[in-house]
Amino acid sequence: MSTSQLSFKRLPMTLRLYDLAGAESNRRFSPYCWRIRLALAHKKLAVATIPWRFTEKAAIAASGQGLVPVLVDGDRWVADSWNIATYLEDTYPHAPSLFGGDTGRNLTRHYSSMADGLVSAIFPFIALDIFDRVAEEDRDYFRTTREKRIGMTLEDFVADRQAKLPAFRANLTPLRRTLMAQPFLAGDQPLYADYAVFGPFQWARCISPFALFEQGDPIRLWRDRLLDRFDGLARNAPAYDV
Amino acid sequence: MSTSQLSFKRLPMTLRLYDLAGAESNRRFSPYCWRIRLALAHKKLAVATIPWRFTEKAAIAASGQGLVPVLVDGDRWVADSWNIATYLEDTYPHAPSLFGGDTGRNLTRHYSSMADGLVSAIFPFIALDIFDRVAEEDRDYFRTTREKRIGMTLEDFVADRQAKLPAFRANLTPLRRTLMAQPFLAGDQPLYADYAVFGPFQWARCISPFALFEQGDPIRLWRDRLLDRFDGLARNAPAYDV
Numbered sequence: 325m326s327t328s329q330l331s332f333k334r335l336p337m338t339l340r341l342y343d344l345a346g347a348e349s350n351r352r353f354s355p356y357c358w359r360i361r362l363a364l365a366h367k368k369l370a371v372a373t374i375p376w377r378f379t380e381k382a383a384i385a386a387s388g389q390g391l392v393p394v395l396v397d398g399d400r401w402v403a404d405s406w407n408i409a410t411y412l413e414d415t416y417p418h419a420p421s422l423f424g425g426d427t428g429r430n431l432t433r434h435y436s437s438m439a440d441g442l443v444s445a446i447f448p449f450i451a452l453d454i455f456d457r458v459a460e461e462d463r464d465y466f467r468t469t470r471e472k473r474i475g476m477t478l479e480d481f482v483a484d485r486q487a488k489l490p491a492f493r494a495n496l497t498p499l500r501r502t503l504m505a506q507p508f509l510a511g512d513q514p515l516y517a518d519y520a521v522f523g524p525f526q527w528a529r530c531i532s533p534f535a536l537f538e539q540g541d542p543i544r545l546w547r548d549r550l551l552d553r554f555d556g557l558a559r560n561a562p563a564y565d566v
Numbered sequence: 567m568s569t570s571q572l573s574f575k576r577l578p579m580t581l582r583l584y585d586l587a588g589a590e591s592n593r594r595f596s597p598y599c600w601r602i603r604l605a606l607a608h609k610k611l612a613v614a615t616i617p618w619r620f621t622e623k624a625a626i627a628a629s630g631q632g633l634v635p636v637l638v639d640g641d642r643w644v645a646d647s648w649n650i651a652t653y654l655e656d657t658y659p660h661a662p663s664l665f666g667g668d669t670g671r672n673l674t675r676h677y678s679s680m681a682d683g684l685v686s687a688i689f690p691f692i693a694l695d696i697f698d699r700v701a702e703e704d705r706d707y708f709r710t711t712r713e714k715r716i717g718m719t720l721e722d723f724v725a726d727r728q729a730k731l732p733a734f735r736a737n738l739t740p741l742r743r744t745l746m747a748q749p750f751l752a753g754d755q756p757l758y759a760d761y762a763v764f765g766p767f768q769w770a771r772c773i774s775p776f777a778l779f780e781q782g783d784p785i786r787l788w789r790d791r792l793l794d795r796f797d798g799l800a801r802n803a804p805a806y807d808v
Binding site for chain 1: 665666667668669670671672673674675676677679680682683686737739740741743744747748750751752753754757759
């Protein structure tokens with residue numbers, strides 16, 4: 325049982341978050357869960373994270389689907405990161421806003437979509453590293469579902485990753501230019517737009533030693549600023565120094 | 567002399583916009599100018615557009631650089647679409663907002679960067695069509711500068727465009743998903759984020775008969791909603807029905 329579960333038992337009103345874990349229960353690596361971890365910290369909401377593996381579908385069945393993040397708030401079960409973010413904003417309106425108002429919320433939705441696109445763009449670099457680090461009971465599930473999706477073995481998928489790196493970095497030019505013009509996507513301070521886009525990069529560094537960025541890349545510097553937020557919440561998680 | 571120049575002469579306080587034109591002076595096709603055309607309409611600001619060709623650097627020298635859009639407001643010359651958009655917002659604060667507040671402005675900047683990325687993504691499909699439609703005096707300039715940038719002839723650059731189309735469309739998945747969830751990037755009504763991303767698609771349809779979208783693509787439907795805005799400002803421009 326993890327510390328966070330213990331604290332949940334001491335504080336039963338605390339929010340609970342089912343959070344994807346690898347072979348080690350403290351290796352949390354879901355890009356979608358990380359968004360919500362930072363969103364909860366932004367709203368100063370205490371949360372007990374529960375390590376969860378891909379195959380533990382029964383544990384989150386009350387959410388009506390089989391993927392994390394799943395937030396449990398009393399008797400409310402909320403799935404899907406965008407749904408959870410808007411749920412938190414609407415349910416805890418007096419906590420610091422994730423969106424900066426209605427227009428901000430509408431403008432933030434596409435950041436969430438973009439971040440989903442980033443997950444697809446990063447996966448060809450880290451797919452096998454994920455396999456190597458998921459829990460023993462998840463290995464068959466992960467390989468089978470992902471190889472069906474990509475139409476080849478994980479090994480073949482990542483074989484030419486070094487050659488793919490320049491195009492990946494070039495495709496990030498718009499993000500890089502924005503982050504050269506302002507410290508965060510939301511301006512001087514981060515909002516959910518930042519956390520949504522940060523998720524895929526935190527996913528990568530938590531599960532893979534492969535270096536996606538060059539030193540000094542403005543995107544990497546922005547990522548590092550987010551690592552430092554909330555007393556180093558994301559930096560202090562088990563991860564690789566890439 | 568275009569009608570808009572005549573109206574400028576009748577109304578000397580009207581804003582002026584140097585607007586890229588092709589061989590026909592009413593074929594306006596700059597992705598960056600179109601953003602500003604819609605932004606001006608959004609703010610209900612009258613503008614006299616001045617057809618401008620790539621090689622007419624002298625006409626806009628007062629802006630301190632050689633690219634359009636260039637806005638002239640009395641004795642103020644403003645270049646660069648993002649600069650112009652923020653200039654309009656700050657100078658005409660009582661007109662309808664382009665950003666929906668400070669957070670909206672900050673969140674909009676990346677839409678502008680993304681749209682610049684879209685220009686690069688679309689160029690391999692329409693590069694030769696642009697060459698075929700620029701003014702006679704611009705042809706050498708356009709071919710020379712663009713072929714230097716892409717490292718091959720315009721003809722070679724577009725030769726396999728049909729084969730590139732599926733990947734182009736797949737890369738637009740995040741944008742498509744956002745626009746399946748809400749009618750505009752800014753929500754129920756468009757703001758500058760929409761105009762910025764619309765610009766590259768309007769560029770393409772104004773200068774090229776090549777069909778980037780399938781019928782019924784949610785991105786195309788969103789584009790069409792923007793074509794209808796402001797009494798069909800963008801729809802009524804000379805363009806191809808693609």
